[in-house]
């Protein structure tokens with residue numbers, strides 16, 4: 001982090017308070033460009049997975065770059081429409097939702113991705129001619145963390161590849177227009193080869209439906225959280241993958257649209273989380289840094305055991321020391337143990353890297369704490385894009401009743 005960046009971040013905290021999420025628009029633009037340029041195919045469409053970071057300003061940035069949206073709830077669909085996306089550019093990929101929610105999405109005109117056979121029958125019966133995607137579960141184990149691998153045999157996501165004959169039967173019976181085949185093998189794929197394997201399985205499904213025009217390979221692109229981490233080399237992956245995709249198009253004598261729905265890849269490294277040191281506490285065995293935040297604002301370290309790099313932007317050149325960085329929630333909430341950081345003093349601002357994806361969107365009001373503000377740096381200018389919550393926001397949904405206790 002250079003001095004100018006540090007000055008900018010400190011200025012943001014002075015203006016908008018701490019803790020604070022800060023996003024760098026130019027990084028998102030760079031990621032999007034790198035991603036789309038990696039694939040050498042005739043037709044490519046990216047649907048940004050907005051559950052990673054759903055601020056309206058960020059969604060508008062994606063729209064301006066030509067991206068579509070991948071939404072997993074009707075509320076995300078509504079956010080997307082509010083941000084100005086056309087329904088055509090929104091793919092609705094939910095899991096285990098009610099029929100009513102599907103109906104709402106169909107009414108809004110977004111593209112529907114069907115996750116199970118019952119829903120496929122329902123759609124066939126009630127919405128003949130509606131073009132749909134089908135989500136296929138190829139049963140490939142992707143990544144090491146049970147919580148974030150969604151393709152393996154016990155996964156709740158998608159229609160099993162072994163049930164494709166049923167899909168065929170239902171599609172035929174109701175004359176369903178299967179416009180897309182979708183697979184999302186899960187986050188944190190360590191081995192890009194898994195995509196190529198998944199692709200072959202998906203191609204074998206595509207071959208069975210003449211109506212298919214779009215093939216969506218979801219996401220799972222891995223980013224580096226610290227130096228030396230394995231990550232997806234997008235340009236070499238894109239080259240390899242485009243080759244096998246183009247071969248398939250050639251074999252089928254038609255041009256499919258290649259689709260992806262990256263979330264983390266687009267925004268993870270574009271986000272910073274900055275918090276202030278409330279307490280530096282020396283015990284007999286270690287030193288705790290107590291921050292003005294906790295897992296209510298930033299849960300990935302506790303929830304996924306995720307590593308986030310931490311910098312002391314108030315004392316970047318200080319002597320390095322070993323710390324346990326913890327939160328203020330009344331539960332054990334450790335951001336990092338035995339972490340080497342330039343000396344931290346009361347009041348110092350600590351910066352967490354890779355705080356763009358699945359950080360602000362996972363924040364809660366636990367301990368009755370308001371959620372942090374969000375800011376965007378765009379062309380050198382600082383913008384507040386979500387104000388800090390207040391106690392009034394927390395009270396807003398509570399209903400006072402007249403009960404004599």
Ligand SMILES: *Cc1c(COP(=O)(O)O)cnc(C)c1O
Pocket residue numbers: 049051052070072093184186187188218219220221261262263264265357
């Ligand atoms: C979460 C999700 C994504 C994005 O995954 P990342 O690992 O953040 O890129 C894409 N598609 C679907 C269906 C998802 O649920």
